[in-house]
Amino acid sequence: MNEAIDAAIARHRDRPGPLLVVLHDIQAALGYVPPEAVPRIAAALRLSRAEVHGVISFYHYFRERPPGARTIRLCRAEACQAVHGDSLARHAEQRLGIGFGETTADGRHTLEAVYCLGNCACGPSLLIGEELHGRVTPERFDELLDGAGSAP
Amino acid sequence: MTTTVWVPRDAGALSLGAEATAWAIAREAAARGLDVTIRRNGSRGLYWLEPLVEVATPAGRVAYGPVTAAEVPGLFDAGFLDGCAHRLGHGPTERIPWLASQQRLCCARIGVIAPADVREYEAQGGLAGLRRALGLPPAEIVRAVSESGLRGRGGAAFPAGRKWRTVLEQEAPQKYIACNADEGDSGTFADRLLLEGDPLAVIEGMVIAGLAVGATQGYLYLRIEYPQARRALDEAIAAARAAGLLGDDILGSGRSFELEVRLGAGAYICGEETSMLESLEGRRGEVRVRPPLPAVRGLFGLPTVVNNVVTCASVPAILAHGASWYRDYGCGESRGTLPLQLGGNVRRGGLVERAFGLTLRELIEDYGGGTASGRPVRAVQIGGPLGAWLPPALLDTPVDYEALAAAGAPLGHGGIVVFDDTVDLAAMARFAFAFCAHESCGKCTPCRIGSTRGVELLDRIRAGTDTEVALERLAALCDTLRQASLCGLGGMTPNPVESALRHFPEDFRARS
Ligand SMILES: Cc1cc2nc3c(=O)[nH]c(=O)nc-3n(C[C@H](O)[C@H](O)[C@H](O)COP(=O)(O)O)c2cc1C
Ligand code: SF4
Numbered sequence: 001m002n003e004a005i006d007a008a009i010a011r012h013r014d015r016p017g018p019l020l021v022v023l024h025d026i027q028a029a030l031g032y033v034p035p036e037a038v039p040r041i042a043a044a045l046r047l048s049r050a051e052v053h054g055v056i057s058f059y060h061y062f063r064e065r066p067p068g069a070r071t072i073r074l075c076r077a078e079a080c081q082a083v084h085g086d087s088l089a090r091h092a093e094q095r096l097g098i099g100f101g102e103t104t105a106d107g108r109h110t111l112e113a114v115y116c117l118g119n120c121a122c123g124p125s126l127l128i129g130e131e132l133h134g135r136v137t138p139e140r141f142d143e144l145l146d147g148a149g150s151a152p
Numbered sequence: 153m154t155t156t157v158w159v160p161r162d163a164g165a166l167s168l169g170a171e172a173t174a175w176a177i178a179r180e181a182a183a184r185g186l187d188v189t190i191r192r193n194g195s196r197g198l199y200w201l202e203p204l205v206e207v208a209t210p211a212g213r214v215a216y217g218p219v220t221a222a223e224v225p226g227l228f229d230a231g232f233l234d235g236c237a238h239r240l241g242h243g244p245t246e247r248i249p250w251l252a253s254q255q256r257l258c259c260a261r262i263g264v265i266a267p268a269d270v271r272e273y274e275a276q277g278g279l280a281g282l283r284r285a286l287g288l289p290p291a292e293i294v295r296a297v298s299e300s301g302l303r304g305r306g307g308a309a310f311p312a313g314r315k316w317r318t319v320l321e322q323e324a325p326q327k328y329i330a331c332n333a334d335e336g337d338s339g340t341f342a343d344r345l346l347l348e349g350d351p352l353a354v355i356e357g358m359v360i361a362g363l364a365v366g367a368t369q370g371y372l373y374l375r376i377e378y379p380q381a382r383r384a385l386d387e388a389i390a391a392a393r394a395a396g397l398l399g400d401d402i403l404g405s406g407r408s409f410e411l412e413v414r415l416g417a418g419a420y421i422c423g424e425e426t427s428m429l430e431s432l433e434g435r436r437g438e439v440r441v442r443p444p445l446p447a448v449r450g451l452f453g454l455p456t457v458v459n460n461v462v463t464c465a466s467v468p469a470i471l472a473h474g475a476s477w478y479r480d481y482g483c484g485e486s487r488g489t490l491p492l493q494l495g496g497n498v499r500r501g502g503l504v505e506r507a508f509g510l511t512l513r514e515l516i517e518d519y520g521g522g523t524a525s526g527r528p529v530r531a532v533q534i535g536g537p538l539g540a541w542l543p544p545a546l547l548d549t550p551v552d553y554e555a556l557a558a559a560g561a562p563l564g565h566g567g568i569v570v571f572d573d574t575v576d577l578a579a580m581a582r583f584a585f586a587f588c589a590h591e592s593c594g595k596c597t598p599c600r601i602g603s604t605r606g607v608e609l610l611d612r613i614r615a616g617t618d619t620e621v622a623l624e625r626l627a628a629l630c631d632t633l634r635q636a637s638l639c640g641l642g643g644m645t646p647n648p649v650e651s652a653l654r655h656f657p658e659d660f661r662a663r664s
């Protein structure tokens with residue numbers, strides 16, 4: 001883990017304004033930004049720990065705990081609400097047995113809210129990992145969960 | 153002889169199964185011993201027809217859609233490789249009325265070319281603007297953009313040429329071009345369509361901006377929610393570099409321009425330009441106090457042009473065809489064309505690029521065709537989460553920055569979201585406050601704290617407890633937000649709240 005952190009720092013420390021790039025790199029490698037990363041980044045980039053932590057906590061995307069195997073980012077914004085995204089959100093919570101921002105007990109799924117995926121003419125939309133799905137009905141949601149998320 | 157079949161690799165098309173469609177076509181062609189070349193384009197922006205498959209016939213490209221994988225064998229049976237008729241056929245793509253009636257200047261190539269193919273890009277008019285700009289002194293490039301009347305398409309509609317002139321006039325060791333691809337407004341996807349369908353146009357626009365103001369480094373700030381756009385951009389940047397559009401000798405001119413993509417991290421406020429600059433510098437996206445303007449002291453304290461993706465992508469054609477060519481489109485102070493985005497509960501959603509001046513009604517009724525659910529249109533949200541709610545009766549307003557602002561509905565980034573009669577506008581007003589609370593950068597008290605008060609007030613109004621008092625407080629809160637906010641997030645959140653109240657008062661009465 002520390003290797004991944006140090007590698008991310010080494011790769012980007014010479015760029016101008018590198019902190020977000022470093023955090024992205026760490027989260028891409030580990031799925032989250034572990035607490036151990038904060039002092040290492042702070043020392044390398046000559047920032048205070050509070051500054052580094054302040055940045056991590058400012059951005060909704062960065063997380064400080066490991067996520068489930070798959071992250072489902074469900075759009076809660078207006079254009080998806082217009083096509084009953086709220087019922088889909090309730091269905092997702094029920095089906096997974098968790099709320100937004102939580103991970104299932106078996107560690108398979110994390111459910112997160114996002115605000116617009118740029119797919120507003122094909123809602124309701126969600127991302128599974130980096131794969132976008134549109135016009136997702138509750139039935140389709142179940143298929144996606146069961147079928148490892150491949151496109152129709 | 154091989155037949156070329158185009159299958160979009162646009163995130164929206166992929167979200168509806170375009171990848172499986174492409175595979176099915178390849179499989180079916182192989183099984184039938186037919187020679188088919190599958191090429192990948194962006195989306196034409198006709199989303200109710202995605203995945204929209206096009207066959208290149210001797211008579212031009214012929215469209216079929218929506219083509220899911222299951223439809224593919226039937227299409228082969230019907231002879232779609234020869235452009236034959238089929239239940240899903242729409243004839244020659246460019247003659248589909250929804251598309252043929254548009255004026256695609258900025259989005260001329262989306263869905264037409266393979267996005268990272270520099271040769272095709274050039275064959276379809278690309279690079280002419282850059283070539284032209286390379287032969288002009290910087291002030292002349294700025295003048296062309298000023299005279300075109302192009303205004304920023306990210307939301308604030310500030311004249312692009314005026315911003316460029318300010319940056320050109322600064323003396324500085326380094327200047328920057330920062331392209332804003334944070335596209336956070338619900339209902340908007342024009343930036344994404346361009347980034348995935350014609351990224352070279354965005355790149356070309358940024359390079360021209362660099363030549364105009366004397367900047368040799370560009371950053372493109374892309375929202376993390378757009379993974380497909382990131383892939384398309386990476387490919388396009390590599391192709392641009394290989395073709396000499398980027399690097400230290402642009403098209404053999406000896407001029408240089410470098411471009412780096414930086415990713416956002418799920419903060420809506422980072423679309424606000426000064427917040428974006430903070431984020432690019434690796435900090436919390438807290439909004440900066442202005443002045444100084446970014447054009448004077450922007451990224452890393454140096455003069456910076458911040459322009460939206462659509463603004464950047466509009467520039468090459470202006471240089472290629474001349475300022476007056478662009479200016480001749482549009483009306484009043486709104487010149488040129490605008491890629492409008494129709495979304496939500498709409499039958500025919502997608503991208504409509506038209507000259508300013510058409511009415512919202514034409515958009516929603518003629519292009520949109522009413523709701524997808526078949527129920528009556530009850531409300532339309534214009535200009536994203538900080539825009540306004542309008543009832544169908546008020547849709548005769550023309551799409552024009554000033555006319556819409558006068559109607560209390562700023563155009564923003566051009567997103568139009570349709571709702572049917574199941575919408576509850578009090579719930580949407582509550583959502584506006586909740587969104588503001590969720591996304592506030594925390595710098596101003598009314599935005600940080602007041603937004604949560606707003607949520608509570610709407611809960612009381614919806615519950616019917618003390619409605620009169622709560623409504624009074626709500627009005628006062630909106631005044632405070634408008635007057636005491638440093639940026640548009642706090643300052644414009646009253647737009648959706650007050651317009652919902654004004655036009656849909658019945659939703660704010662207590663339900664028994
Ligand atoms: C809260 C807020 C969010 C914004 N989000 C975006 C955005 O996502 N994309 C964008 O281009 N402009 C956005 N803007 C407008 C930018 O501040 C800025 O005006 C724009 O990027 C300048 O480019 P333009 O002149 O080409 O439009 C936002 C403004 C505010 C107040
Ligand atoms: S209005 Fe809100 S988002 Fe804007 S600067 Fe103030 S606190 Fe930050």
Ligand code: FES
Binds near residue numbers: 075079080115123125
């Ligand atoms: S509002 Fe859900 S994708 Fe845009």
